[in-house]
Amino acid sequence: MLMNMKDLLRVANEHNFAVPAFNISDYAMLNGIFEAVEEKQAPVIIAIHPDELSHTKPEIIKAITEKAYKTEVPVCIHLDHGSSLAQIMLAIKSGFTSVMIDGSSLPLEENIALCQEIVKVAHSVDISVEGELGTIGSTDAEAEAGENEIIYTDPDVAKRFVKETGVDTLAVAIGTSHGIYPEGMEPELQLDLLKEIKTKVDIPLVLHGGSSNPDQEIGRSVELGINKINISSDIKAAYYNKMREVLKDGSLREPNTIQPPCIKAMKEVAFHKIELFNTDNKAKLY
Numbered sequence: 527m528l529m530n531m532k533d534l535l536r537v538a539n540e541h542n543f544a545v546p547a548f549n550i551s552d553y554a555m556l557n558g559i560f561e562a563v564e565e566k567q568a569p570v571i572i573a574i575h576p577d578e579l580s581h582t583k584p585e586i587i588k589a590i591t592e593k594a595y596k597t598e599v600p601v602c603i604h605l606d607h608g609s610s611l612a613q614i615m616l617a618i619k620s621g622f623t624s625v626m627i628d629g630s631s632l633p634l635e636e637n638i639a640l641c642q643e644i645v646k647v648a649h650s651v652d653i654s655v656e657g658e659l660g661t662i663g664s665t666d667a668e669a670e671a672g673e674n675e676i677i678y679t680d681p682d683v684a685k686r687f688v689k690e691t692g693v694d695t696l697a698v699a700i701g702t703s704h705g706i707y708p709e710g711m712e713p714e715l716q717l718d719l720l721k722e723i724k725t726k727v728d729i730p731l732v733l734h735g736g737s738s739n740p741d742q743e744i745g746r747s748v749e750l751g752i753n754k755i756n757i758s759s760d761i762k763a764a765y766y767n768k769m770r771e772v773l774k775d776g777s778l779r780e781p782n783t784i785q786p787p788c789i790k791a792m793k794e795v796a797f798h799k800i801e802l803f804n805t806d807n808k809a810k811l812y
């Protein structure tokens with residue numbers, strides 16, 4: 527079942543769970559994620575960053591759309607970290623059902639103006655829009671985006687931002703970073719801040735940089751009202767760590783021999799996230 531983000535996360539907001547947004551730029555991993563969510567009967571967001579879309583090419587969206595129509599599980603196809611009108615238009619043209627416009631590094635007034643422009647275009651064709659306020663950190667060179675310094679989301683500004691832009695979901699900065707945390711770096715989520723934002727903003731809230739945070743904090747953030755959590759590094763690390771092991775056997779050559787054990791390792795991580803986010807068996811609510 528293909529859906530936009532607004533309809534998908536409305537149910538998550540009502541029933542207090544978070545839908546995982548798995549970043550995909552590889553066909554075998556895409557199939558593995560579909561298998562995982564079907565097995566767990568969990569709604570899912572397939573997130574694709576503009577750099578990932580350059581890698582897969584936009585035609586992959588046709589295949590994802592086809593798969594979404596065939597499955598009973600709710601699926602949203604979401605552009606992660608769009609940064610310009612051109613990227614948003616390409617996403618809409620390619621068949622995404624949801625887009626993120628990330629103006630978080632801009633001054634507030636410019637971020638608001640950019641979101642207003644995107645909301646006007648996207649909503650006219652029933653595509654939902656995610657905005658971002660505050661900055662998410664970045665831990666390594668492979669991370670998709672992020673700043674060296676985290677600027678936490680101000681709850682009062684969030685209230686104004688949502689009202690003035692009309693965005694459907696809001697990515698908040700409460701202490702996460704994109705990528706895998708280096709040894710010795712302990713992320714600590716500002717859960718009191720999340721509580722305060724939730725009292726002022728009634729649209730679904732999004733957590734970026736959800737990989738390698740302690741499970742207990744992530745679980746608590748779901749209880750406190752996070753409805754979408756982005757997972758990119760964790761599934762990719764599981765997949766490629768396994769692949770490094772498999773490829774020690776230098777006689778292997780065929781993707782259909784090499785990839786299945788890697789997909790299995792990735793699915794284990796996906797299962798764990800789905801349970802942690804309280805998303806298993808939630809497809810029946812749609």
Ligand SMILES: [Zn+2]
Binds near residue numbers: 607704
């Ligand atoms: Zn992100």
